[in-house]
Amino acid sequence: MGNVRYPYVFSSINVGNVELPNRIVFPAWQPNYANEDGTVSGKLKDFYTAIADGGCGLVFSGSAVVSSDTRAFERAMRLYAEEHVPGFRQLFFEVEKRGSVPALQLVHYGRQDSSTLTGGELLAPSAIPCPVMSKLDPNYRVREMTHEDIQRVRGDFISAAVRAVEAGAKIVEVHVAHGYLLNEFLSPYTNKRNDEYGGSVERRARLIVEIIEGIKARIGSRAAISVRVSGHEFVEGGLKPDDFKDIIPLFEDAGMDMLNVAAGVYASMERIIPPASLGIAPHIGIASQLKEYASVPVCAVGSILSLETAESFIASGKVDMVAMGRAQVADPELVNKSASGREHEIRRCTRCNECMFWTRNAPEMSCSVNPALKARERVNGRPLASSTLTDPLYEIG
Numbered sequence: 001m002g003n004v005r006y007p008y009v010f011s012s013i014n015v016g017n018v019e020l021p022n023r024i025v026f027p028a029w030q031p032n033y034a035n036e037d038g039t040v041s042g043k044l045k046d047f048y049t050a051i052a053d054g055g056c057g058l059v060f061s062g063s064a065v066v067s068s069d070t071r072a073f074e075r076a077m078r079l080y081a082e083e084h085v086p087g088f089r090q091l092f093f094e095v096e097k098r099g100s101v102p103a104l105q106l107v108h109y110g111r112q113d114s115s116t117l118t119g120g121e122l123l124a125p126s127a128i129p130c131p132v133m134s135k136l137d138p139n140y141r142v143r144e145m146t147h148e149d150i151q152r153v154r155g156d157f158i159s160a161a162v163r164a165v166e167a168g169a170k171i172v173e174v175h176v177a178h179g180y181l182l183n184e185f186l187s188p189y190t191n192k193r194n195d196e197y198g199g200s201v202e203r204r205a206r207l208i209v210e211i212i213e214g215i216k217a218r219i220g221s222r223a224a225i226s227v228r229v230s231g232h233e234f235v236e237g238g239l240k241p242d243d244f245k246d247i248i249p250l251f252e253d254a255g256m257d258m259l260n261v262a263a264g265v266y267a268s269m270e271r272i273i274p275p276a277s278l279g280i281a282p283h284i285g286i287a288s289q290l291k292e293y294a295s296v297p298v299c300a301v302g303s304i305l306s307l308e309t310a311e312s313f314i315a316s317g318k319v320d321m322v323a324m325g326r327a328q329v330a331d332p333e334l335v336n337k338s339a340s341g342r343e344h345e346i347r348r349c350t351r352c353n354e355c356m357f358w359t360r361n362a363p364e365m366s367c368s369v370n371p372a373l374k375a376r377e378r379v380n381g382r383p384l385a386s387s388t389l390t391d392p393l394y395e396i397g
């Protein structure tokens with residue numbers, strides 16, 4: 001029997017061959033909890049399984065890096081070698097055991113990385129420095145990718161996706177959002193190439209299309225493919241929703257089964273993780289516009305904090321699924337509590353953005369309202385309090 005209060009949220013939906021039990025998604029969320037060697041730690045497992053326990057239908061873990069030359073975060077998850085697989089196998093098993101669909105996002109950070117961390121030049125479609133990371137990283141260096149680099153990175157994405165599926169992921173997500181490498185290829189803001197990977201929309205999309213096709217060819221119907229895009233980059237000369245009219249059919253023809261619509265790049269960080277000042281669901285219009293161009297299910301994200309809001313967007317046909325990041329970090333039981341009419345028990349996200357650990361040089365993600373994710377670190381010898389928080393990335397943007 002369906003849920004009386006949220007019948008749309010609690011109706012199943014298919015992504016490719018994969019049936020989701022409900023329409024609430026936990027979006028990829030990199031908390032810097034991996035072991036030093038990039039394998040899945042107990043803390044990571046606890047983090048994602050708590051959200052599966054809480055009733056979320058589709059849990060994206062990751063992002064996990066696909067290549068050894070990209071890192072961005074010291075404790076990023078990695079999936080470029082066989083030794084990374086067993087941890088994900090356990091994690092996916094635990095998520096699935098709880099009735100959620102286990103999924104993984106794959107990323108190459110491209111120019112939005114740190115040469116100090118990677119120990120070398122960063123890769124990008126064109127040698128244009130990221131205005132944010134080039135200020136933050138004293139060793140910042142970026143270079144244009146050669147054809148060999150492109151071929152290698154394409155292979156890395158495909159191999160990592162195959163590893164993820166062999167480990168039990170039911171959906172693999174290609175990260176084409178937030179200004180990372182594949183977003184950089186797609187966008188005229190960052191891609192100034194004159195070869196077959198730059199110029200027209202078909203050329204800027206080519207690497208992504210090749211990756212989707214390559215993954216599909218290897219995994220067949222064993223798992224589905226999601227693509228996460230920034231439907232609006234909010235930078236001068238960047239991608240806008242209208243551009244996706246031509247892009248989405250290319251991804252669908254290549255084998256995309258789900259479109260996950262985010263927003264922003266590092267230079268517009270306030271759109272990646274919208275602050276409270278932008279209101280509730282500031283990007284729902286972007287996702288619903290992209291849905292007009294898509295035949296696959298579309299997911300929205302960004303300051304959607306209650307199932308009531310999610311229900312209204314799904315019921316009105318604006319989108320098919322709703323991702324709730326900070327809201328489920330604040331209370332991983334949000335879905336189950338809402339389903340059983342216990343909304344008053346939900347610990348609400350205040351959007352204090354303590355979770356943006358990188359903005360204050362904290363070693364890992366914490367949450368000011370979830371006691372299980374309390375900050376353990378101290379800043380300048382003082383215990384961390386929300387009054388000590390600063391958002392330098394917001395300011396630079």
Ligand SMILES: Cc1cc2nc3c(=O)[nH]c(=O)nc-3n(C[C@H](O)[C@H](O)[C@H](O)COP(=O)(O)O)c2cc1C
Pocket residue numbers: 027028029030031062063105175177178228262272273274301302303304323324325326327355356357365
């Ligand atoms: C700590 C943290 C880590 C994140 N990591 C990722 C990531 O690895 N991949 C990704 O696509 N988005 C990532 N995001 C963005 C979220 O998935 C989500 O799109 C964003 O928080 C806005 O949704 P919300 O308002 O529901 O939190 C991260 C956000 C935060 C705060």
